[in-house]
Amino acid sequence: MGDHPTIDRVEATAFVIPTDGPEADGTLSWDKTTLIVAEVTAGGRRGIGYTYSDASVVKLITEKLAEAIRGRDALATPALHQAMLHAIRNLGRPGLVATGISAVDAALWDLKGKLLGQPVAALLGAARERVPVYGSGGFTSYSVQRLKEQLGGWASEGMRWVKMKVGSDPAADPSRAVAAREAIGDTLLFVDANGAYDRKLALAMAERFAELGVIYFEEPVSSDDLPGLHLLRDRAPAGMRIAAGEYGYDPFYFRRMLEAEAVDVLQADATRCLGITGFMKADALCDARSLPLSAHCAPSLHRHPALAATRLWNIEWFHDHVRIEQMLFDGAPRVEKGSIAVDWSRPGLGIELKRADAERFKV
Numbered sequence: 001m002g003d004h005p006t007i008d009r010v011e012a013t014a015f016v017i018p019t020d021g022p023e024a025d026g027t028l029s030w031d032k033t034t035l036i037v038a039e040v041t042a043g044g045r046r047g048i049g050y051t052y053s054d055a056s057v058v059k060l061i062t063e064k065l066a067e068a069i070r071g072r073d074a075l076a077t078p079a080l081h082q083a084m085l086h087a088i089r090n091l092g093r094p095g096l097v098a099t100g101i102s103a104v105d106a107a108l109w110d111l112k113g114k115l116l117g118q119p120v121a122a123l124l125g126a127a128r129e130r131v132p133v134y135g136s137g138g139f140t141s142y143s144v145q146r147l148k149e150q151l152g153g154w155a156s157e158g159m160r161w162v163k164m165k166v167g168s169d170p171a172a173d174p175s176r177a178v179a180a181r182e183a184i185g186d187t188l189l190f191v192d193a194n195g196a197y198d199r200k201l202a203l204a205m206a207e208r209f210a211e212l213g214v215i216y217f218e219e220p221v222s223s224d225d226l227p228g229l230h231l232l233r234d235r236a237p238a239g240m241r242i243a244a245g246e247y248g249y250d251p252f253y254f255r256r257m258l259e260a261e262a263v264d265v266l267q268a269d270a271t272r273c274l275g276i277t278g279f280m281k282a283d284a285l286c287d288a289r290s291l292p293l294s295a296h297c298a299p300s301l302h303r304h305p306a307l308a309a310t311r312l313w314n315i316e317w318f319h320d321h322v323r324i325e326q327m328l329f330d331g332a333p334r335v336e337k338g339s340i341a342v343d344w345s346r347p348g349l350g351i352e353l354k355r356a357d358a359e360r361f362k363v
């Protein structure tokens, strides 16, 4: 269109970063995290985006997705998004493919911001100046001591909410939640079972947690069990919000979850749900149902669409991703009084890969 620059190069690199200790939630344990960085160039500028996924996505980005967008108008974001979706029709959209598209979509937004000299939040249009975050970690692999130190640390930094994992050992969950409460003062406690409980155990746990002052219960049952989530949402004590959505890979998933009246808070992850473009569609779906939206992990990326999303409640300040992003991205956000903001002097997403520091994690 007109004399807009066109996409000339699409690259991707995988980095595998060990955690700072064993991490576990109710249904998974891990000791490393894979970061995929996508880069697109046009008009002499380079855009960067990322996802937390699998190294196999690199090939998808550098072949299939690159072929779909190379030579096209770099500013025509919806057209580039549609071109990628069209190209992967026979591969299947959810899962790895959606994470690859998400990384490229974010890189295209970053590139557009750099070409136009504006932060992505300004391109989308800001709805607020700062975005509150909630500290998230409290892994079930942690000792009670470590759990208290981590959550207590976030509380003392002024966060309004903190979240711990539950579900690995249901018998231990109430006492760990009591220990966490003791460490966080007036800060509010969230729990996340990652789908570990069955329906009736989850309902009983919701009552126990409510007595302990917990106000938010994430994936009490599997997020695949929409009637189960609906049961929890309707039967959990007043004031206990039920949340899910982190495994949403497209707007159709979010629509189904909302139509099932499965959640009080919808979660969406721009590194999975078809990028910043997909995240803003999740916000529109929430707006149409008057429900809050919570951004799942990857805070360096989410701060831009989170500033723009009408229904945004908060961003998950996930220990593992915060550590990686502060280590590898120049310009990664810092928390002030429980919230983060955008640096308006930096165009695009405002982050750059620290290539020398990242090199040792490259696979």
Ligand SMILES: [Mg+2]
Binding pocket: 192, 194, 218, 219, 246
């Ligand atoms: Mg979760």
